[in-house]
Amino acid sequence: MTEHDAAVVQGEGxxxxxxxxxxxxxxxxxxxxxxxxxxxxxxxxxxxxTQVVVTDELARRACADRGLAPPAEVSPALLLSVAESDVADLGSIVATALAHSPAARTLLTELERQQPVPEEAAWEYYTRNRDRFLTPDALRRGVNPFHGATDADFVPYEQAREGIVRDLRRAAGRRAFFDWLDQARVGVEYAPGHEHPGDPSQPDHEHRH
Structure with missing residues (x-):
């Protein structure tokens, strides 16, 4: 590691x-x-x-290993906006990395594509979350999805299935992305002042990711 490096990934500064x-x-x-x-x-x-940049670098390498071709680079000055909902769901490091890094977005898309969603999982989601599938008319009438509702008050499973599968695959893809990142970061070396913000060895560490 040279004085000009923030971190070293797989031997490269x-x-x-x-x-x-x-x-x-x-x-x-x-x-x-x-x-x-x-x-x-x-x-x-x-x-x-530093964590955002390291995530971008790791994603570039993962895409190369998988034969994936991310879109053209985006200048940091043209950083895509980061939705507060993404920060809440993903943490600010991953949310910003996905906004900043075409490679990270490409990798996430590929991981989502790879996730199987069994039919029984989609059906279980539908039956466990009936409140999410009330028809517009039932919502207007204030129907209680858990008491007194009839089948006519719910969007049929056949109509809801595609959206359910998409949401479950997206959630599974995000979990796979986090698992990949946790493993990929093992062995990364950081220069002083560039350690992970949650590193407990640092006196001012915090866990707001």
């Missing part, structure tokens, strides 16, 4: 310049006024950005 470019593209979320709080927030922001 990841330049600090890539982290700096991402930091310039993403405004700080914290609004600290005290010098010591601002310094801590900036340290954590740099660590967070």
């Amino acid at each position: 990841i330049p600090k310049a890539r982290v700096d470019a991402l930091l310039r593209a993403v405004p700080p979320r914290d609004r600290e006024s005290r010098p010591e709080s601002l310094a801590r927030a900036e340290r954590q922001r740099r660590r967070w950005a």
Whole structure:
């Protein structure tokens, strides 16, 4: 690792310049006024950005290994917007990586495609979540899906099935992406000041990913 590297992935240095470019593209979320709080927030922001860049690099390598061709690179200055719902569901590191990295999005799409959704799983979801499948008319009438509703008050399974399978496959693909990332990050080396923001060996670590 050289002084210009933020991390080393599989023996190859990841330049600090890539982290700096991402930091310039993403405004700080914290609004600290005290010098010591601002310094801590900036340290954590740099660590967070390093994780986003490392995720991008790992995804590039995973796509190459799988013969996948991500779309053209997007400049960090043109970073795609990150939905708050994605931050809530995925954590800010993964949500931003998917917005920043064409390779990460390509890999996630491939992992989703690979996920099998058995018919019994789709049917079980339909029967366990009846409230999600009330017809518009039943919703207008305030039908209680768990008491007194009839079959006519629900969208038939045959109509709901495609959406259920899509949602279950998407959820399974995200779990597969997290599993892949946890394994891919093993062995990554970080320069001082670029460690994972949740690294318990750091005195100011936190788990807001």
